[in-house]
Amino acid sequence: MKKAVALMIILVFAFATVAMAGYDDKCAKCHNGKTAPDKAKMLEKSKTAADFVKAAEESKSPMMKSFKDKADELKAAAAELGLK
Numbered sequence: 001m002k003k004a005v006a007l008m009i010i011l012v013f014a015f016a017t018v019a020m021a022g023y024d025d026k027c028a029k030c031h032n033g034k035t036a037p038d039k040a041k042m043l044e045k046s047k048t049a050a051d052f053v054k055a056a057e058e059s060k061s062p063m064m065k066s067f068k069d070k071a072d073e074l075k076a077a078a079a080e081l082g083l084k
């Protein structure tokens with residue numbers, strides 16, 4: 001019984017981590033000011049969440065290709081950066 005409870009707790013934490021994976025996990029590894037513009041630069045350029053998502057979708061970089069059909073992830077990242 002104890003083992004089952006411990007397993008449940010581990011599972012809940014594992015799912016919570018996946019659900020929270022956002023800008024810092026998915027984007028910041030490239031958007032660090034070296035490989036790609038960092039947060040501050042992108043916030044300079046995009047004033048709204050819609051701008052931000054559009055800029056990401058219009059990016060010519062092959063590195064952004066895998067995010068282009070993921071508007072929900074881009075929107076979540078925009079929200080995380082404080083854009084509305």
Ligand code: HEC
Nearest residue numbers: 026027030035036037045052055056059061063064074077
């Ligand atoms: C594999 C590396 C990589 C990852 C991961 C990545 N990006 Fe990018 N991103 C780039 C590169 C490279 C560019 C092109 C930068 C340029 O044109 O100067 C770019 C461009 C962008 C742009 C357009 C910036 C501009 O100024 O026009 C936005 C917005 C953006 N990314 C958002 C995101 C978001 C949000 C995520 C996470 C969901 C993400 N990126 C993940 C590499 C990455």
